[in-house]
Amino acid sequence: MAAFSLSFAVSYAPLSYGVSHQTEVPLVEGKGLAKGPLLFINLGLTFIGHNQEDMKEGLLQYIDPDNRDDYNNGMFATENVVKEIKRRLKEYTPLTFLYHLYYKQSLTVAEGNLGWLYRSVENEKTPYISPLYQATKDNVFAQFVRDFFLNTDKGSYVYYSLLKQAVWIVMALGLVFSLWKYRPNDHLNFLILAVFGGLLFLQIFEGGKTRYLIQFLPQILILSAVGLTQYPQALGKFRFWSGKKRSERSC
Structure with a gap:
């Protein structure tokens, strides 16, 4: 515990000092600005x-x-937030609330690019652009990296996006294989519980974007790897079943 506290203090202290003394980005402070x-x-x-926008419109009716x-x-x-939560829950019916949960969950897990939304500098709406950009603005290699791996508004980005989506689908299959049936393995069940807890967290709080899964990626990747490596029989059975169905149709 002492070692953890010391390592945390060593890493947190410089970060806190840097944030409180930086002059690059102005920080606005005031009562009522904090979001609980x-x-x-x-x-x-x-x-x-x-x-x-929907959230703000709902809260503004109390102002x-x-x-x-x-x-x-x-x-x-x-x-105001409590009133708005009660209003939203009251407006949902059991059926529409279930559909809301389903749709929100589908958005959370759908994108293999983890909701990456970075665009070209000329198309960004942010008022702040890093001063380091000028140093690489005309660099050919840097522009190649931006066009193929960063800027989603470039046509060349689609190749990297498709590659990541394919990897994401394989990873999802690994999760399915790891959950194929119950196994009395504490380590495996601990990982399953961690991933389930992360998905449940995103169902209760803000969610609906795949990038929110980044914080749970270590558990997801490990669990997927377990499913892909230790349980290949699930994939074999699936292939056998698919092949059998195709042969029956051809007959």
Whole structure:
């Protein structure tokens, strides 16, 4: 425990000092700007699980119309968030809520590129562009990396995206194989529980984007690897079943 505390302090102290003394990005502070965990539960209750505009529109109804255009108008106050959560839950029927959960989960696990949305600098809406960009702006190799591996608005990015999607599908098959049947293995069940907990977390809080799975990738990758390496018989049975079905159809 002492070693962990020491290592955490050694890594956290310089980071905290750097953030508090940096002058590159202005940090706005003020009462009411903090967003608590309930806000992200409220955001998760939007139909797609991450609709920021829908969330803000819902919270603004509790703010005086004259103050709605103010930057810090208090809409993130806990009492407003609780009211909005209750309103959203009341508007759902059991059927529409199940569909919401299904659709949100499908968005969470669908994209092999993990929801990568980086675009070319000229198409970015962010007001801040790293000063280091000027040093590599006209570099041929850097531009190649940006076009093929980073900028999703470039046609050449599609090849890398398709490759990642194929890897993602194989990884998903590994998860299926690892869950093919119950096995009394504590290590395996611990990994399964960790992945299940991560998916459940994203169902309760903000979700609906594959990049939210990045924080759970270590567990997902290990569990998928276990499924692909230790249980190849599941794949063999699937191939045999598929081949048998095809032969029956041909007859």
